[in-house]
Amino acid sequence: MKDTYIDKTAIVDNGAKIGKGTKIWHFSHIMKGAIIGNECSLGQNCFVGDRAVIGNGVKIQNNVSVYGMVTIEDDVFVGPSAVFTNDLNPRASYPKNGDWVPTLIKKGASIGANATIVCGTTIGEWSFIAAGAVVTKNVSDFALVAGVPAKIIGWMCECGERLSFDVENKDQKEIIINTCPKCGRKYEKIENSIKQIKGK
Template sequence: MEDSRSRAPNFASVTVHESAYVDMPVRIGKGTKIWHFSHVLQNTVIGENCVLGQNVVVGPDVTIGNQVKIQNNVSVYKGVTLEDDVFCGPSCVFTNVNNPRANIERKDEFRSTLVKRGASIGANATIVCGHTLGEYCFVAAGSVVATDVPDYALMVGVPAKRVGWVSRAGMKLDKDLVCPHDGSQYQLNDCGTLEFVGGKPE
């Protein structure tokens, strides 16, 4: 009987380190790199030009967009979705059950987590399941996110609270809401959240 797990599957234009495991079936886009001791579980979809660092576990049944960077020692569990251009810092943590017990099976209670395009999660931050992280938000290292996060929000602390806004380039915005890095402009909408007006990035 053929083993569905392979140390070095033959994906066109994909780099899989010889120490990594990939459980079929999966889909992995061209240009993606999967490094030492990582494990991609079955029915996972990974986009193009992604980087999975050392000791990363993804899946099963996880969807990851294009140009996503997942640093060392991160587990992306079932129920978590990462859109394009998401950054996951070293040892950041996702969960998928709110009240786990070792002796109680709770797979039917998994809660989903959506990390939207361009969001960054700092090293050792924890994302409690059941929430959405908005586009281009920035979660500071060591923070614990236990609520939904608005687009462009800068989240800091335990529990994490919004302490400001960031641009698409990840720079903290002053009162003029102009990115000091690239000059892109933002404005607060009627809901009190930030939106991109125009400027360099796309």
């Protein structure tokens, strides 16, 4: 495993935990109490707050702030200038003193450039948040969401290929099977959620 790299312009406070092989680039700031796993990459001008947790193999592009109480699981991609919040109703005159609202980004999810993730939400495994989307509620595993506020417009394979499920028929009850045209993984759709079929 490669050694950790911290650019000379980055600031890592005492008490922050940085995993092996992780790279932290120019002008980033990692606060005391932050936890970053192995083999991650944080682009320039990133911020990771106290009580923020980042898993292994996470790629965070330039100009992203991961505030306290945000948890990012393994293999997540966060695009440039994506925004996380941790306060649903901020007031300068009434500070919360660390009483933040948690957010969970689950394994393999991708968050597009300039997307906003409102706190208190869970972003499902291998889901895909389109660039510029504003996420105000939980996102299902493998869902492709876009818009303001973000809504499901499709489904994504684990490999990143778009799947061809019909998401318009919300009364659909039968199980629909779909095979990814790129990698061959199989999925089943029941109503408005899908899951990967293992071992087929």
